[in-house]
Amino acid sequence: MVKIAIMVGGPESYLPDIKNSLPDNVIWIGVDRGAIRLLDYGIKPVLALGDFDSITSEELSHLRNKIRDVRQFPAEKDATDTELAVRVAFEEFTPEEVTLYGATGGRLDHLLNNLWLVFQPAFYPHLSKIKIIDNKNTVSYFKPGVYEIQKETDKKYLAFVCLTAVSELTLKDMKYELSKANIAYPQSLASNEFITKNAQFSFETGLVAVIQSKD
Numbered sequence: 001m002v003k004i005a006i007m008v009g010g011p012e013s014y015l016p017d018i019k020n021s022l023p024d025n026v027i028w029i030g031v032d033r034g035a036i037r038l039l040d041y042g043i044k045p046v047l048a049l050g051d052f053d054s055i056t057s058e059e060l061s062h063l064r065n066k067i068r069d070v071r072q073f074p075a076e077k078d079a080t081d082t083e084l085a086v087r088v089a090f091e092e093f094t095p096e097e098v099t100l101y102g103a104t105g106g107r108l109d110h111l112l113n114n115l116w117l118v119f120q121p122a123f124y125p126h127l128s129k130i131k132i133i134d135n136k137n138t139v140s141y142f143k144p145g146v147y148e149i150q151k152e153t154d155k156k157y158l159a160f161v162c163l164t165a166v167s168e169l170t171l172k173d174m175k176y177e178l179s180k181a182n183i184a185y186p187q188s189l190a191s192n193e194f195i196t197k198n199a200q201f202s203f204e205t206g207l208v209a210v211i212q213s214k215d
Helices: 033-040 057-066 081-093 108-115 124-129
Strands: 003-007 027-031 047-050 070-072 097-101 130-133 137-142 145-150 157-162 166-172 178-183 187-193 198-203 208-213
Touching: 003 033, 003 081, 027 033, 027 081, 033 047, 033 057, 047 081, 057 070, 081 097, 081 108, 097 124, 124 130, 124 137, 137 145, 157 166, 178 187, 198 208
Parallel strands: 003 027, 003 097, 027 047, 047 070, 097 130
Antiparallel strands: 130 137, 137 208, 145 198, 157 187, 157 208, 166 178, 166 198
8 A cells, every 4th residue: 555645834733743643654755845855854855845935045956866766846836835735746656645744834824725625626535544643733635425433542532523515414422422413514513532442433424534643
């Protein structure tokens, strides 16, 4: 199974302990300053891309010396560097999983764009394969259906974020349960908790992000 990890250039203080927590078979893509960060961690990405407006010319030369595939784009473009990286991941690697790191914190406009990537027609078919992870949160996306999710060992809280209107949302085997609730507008059903290692949920229409988090 092909797993892609994309390192974006968000604040380093928001990153989990990547060096000691990821398997060796992950394929890395570095985005702008995220590519420099990976090299600093001793991780060599398969490619680096972006407009590289957040690094110096010396750092860009360092990237070109260390990484075989460096793709530079103009600063004025119709897609963010992160969008370009996700597009490359799905078009060139056919992954089963794409995880974004460094995509939270910092500028709010970039954070919102990253959270809403899955609405774009190019990414919507793949939304179940996309995750956003930082040092306190794991964000996963779900289309209508019936699901069982497993508790991450270091997480306490569970949120169901209705990114659109959602119909017949049912939550089972968790602290606060629901039965066929209709949510009329985007809303975060926050601060729920697992009561066992697994929980179930389902819904009929809409788009839901599930967030496991800790303080």
